[in-house]
Amino acid sequence: MIKKIALVCIGILLCLVVWQWELVSYGWMQAKGQLRILWNTKPVTEVLNSEAYPDSVKKKVELIQEIKRFAIDSLGLDKSGSYESFYDQEGKPILWVVTAAQPYQLVAKQWHFPIIGTFSYKGFFEKDRADSTKAELQREGLDTRIGEVSAWSTLGFLNDPILSSFLDRPEGSLAELIIHELTHGTLFVKNNLEYNENLADFVGEYGALRFLAQKHGKDSVPYRDYLATKVFYEHYDEHILRGTRMLDSLYRTFKPTLSTTVKDSLKWETIREIVVSSDTINDQRSAKGVRSVNKRPIGKLNLPNNAYFIGYLTYRKQQNHFRQEFDSKFGGDFKRYLTYLKQTYPSF
Template identity: 80%
Template sequence: MLKKIGLIVVGVLAILLVWQWELVSYGWMQAKGQVQILWNTKPVAEVLADPAYPDSLKQKIELIREIKRFSLDSLGLNKSGSYESFYDQQGKPILWVVTAAEPYQLVARQWHFPIIGTFSYKGFFEKDRADSLVAGLKREGLDTRIGEVSAWSTLGFLNDPILSSFLDRSEGSLAELIIHELTHGTLFVKNSLEYNENLADFVGEYGALRFLAQKYGKTSAPYQNYLATKAFYERYDEHILHGTRLLDSLYKGFKPTTPNVVKDSLKWQTIRQIVDSSDTLTDQRSETSLRSVKKRRLTKLNLPNNAYFIGYLTYRKQQNRFRQEFEKRFGGDFKKYLTYLKQTYPSL
């Protein structure tokens, strides 16, 4: 009897493996990549005590520890074991993200994962697999985009390490990054990627300003450079979001009988206009700040497609919503606002 039950169980597992082979294979690849990173990390205390590491690196690690303490004590984010270890990337990227969209609609391709829900992007620790997915999506006629990822969160399931690439960032950019990722570990709503990313961006920027003001003062170079960066990207955000509205209006005006050659001509003409007009945006950031902030600006040499605009909506569309709710309903009391969010939106 037990032997028969065992054979049935094995048979069911075999069927599931064949049926969900792509998901199982992807999950194994992701788990292997994550474990490889965690296996090769060093405790922060060990790095700080090692004379082989330069003082500049140690100072940035100490700054990350300060940012984390501020996030827990002053912002009320959840306690976390993340950023207590260090992983040296040796100058190499370690994660890539693929996004895709319909060619004449601002509609993203969705991927579904157990537990964490639906995402409009898919990450890979193996570049060749990311390239293979992009090739397949292009064969389907979709717009695609592949980009390196500078940080990610395992949502509190694992203790995320400090990546060596973090240390190239300015004080403000680093504070925003750490607070952004810790926000994911505090509140992450299933099947609500746009909400999650917009919230983490809002908290990251708000928290970074508070941290910089507390540590350096509002007249300091770190604070002023970050403020100028934030002001620039608010203008940039509005420009790109206006561009998405233009594209959306254009696409909705297409008729089923409109030839693709006409659709393509109008699409790329509109995108080029969005790119060309971005040159009018003023920028008061210092040279140091410009070098240390991740570039999101459009370029004329490689025009973005719908996948770029979809990715932008995922992270930036709801910024005003959070800001207005925070200021008008909660009077700028962040801990009170965070408590409200936790009670209103069930997290993983």
């Protein structure tokens, strides 16, 4: 009887594997990539006590520990075992993300994953898998984009390491990154990626400013440089979001009888206008430590497509909502605001 039950269970498992082979294969690839990283991490204490690492690395590692303590003690983010270990990428990219969108609609391709829900991007630890997925989506007629990822969060399921690529960032950008990812581990709403990313961006930027102000003062160079960078990118974000509205309005005028040639002409003409006019954004940042916006050649093949604009909707569309709610309802009391968010939007 036990053998029969075991055989039935194995048969059901095999059927599930065959039925969901792509998901199983993808999950196995991601698990291997994550485990490879975790297997090769070193405890932070070992890095700090080793003569193999230069002082510049140790100072940045210590800074990350300081940022993490600030995020937990001063902002009220959840305690975490993340960023207590270090992984040396040896100068190599570690993760690639593929996004896709309809060619004449600002509608993102969605991927569905067990437990964690729906995402408008798909990550890969293997570059060839990312490239083949992008090519497949292009054959389906979708606009696509592939980019390297500097950090990610396992949402508290695992303890995320410090990646060596973190250490190239200036202090404000590093604080924003760490606080952003710790926010995901504190509050992550299933099937609402736009909310999650906008919230983490808001908390990351707010937290970075508070951290720099507390450590250096508001008149310090690190604070003023980060604030100037933040202001510049806010203007850039507003410009791109206006561009998304232009594109959305254009696409809504397309009738089913309109030829693809005409649609493409109007689409790329509008995108070119958005890109060219971005040069008018005022930049008050100092040259030191500036991470500039990539300036693209204006040829069609180098213009961003709908997948690029979808990314801005995912990460930046709700920024004003969070700022206004935080200021008007909670008077700058961040811990009270975070408590409200956690009660209103239960996280898994």
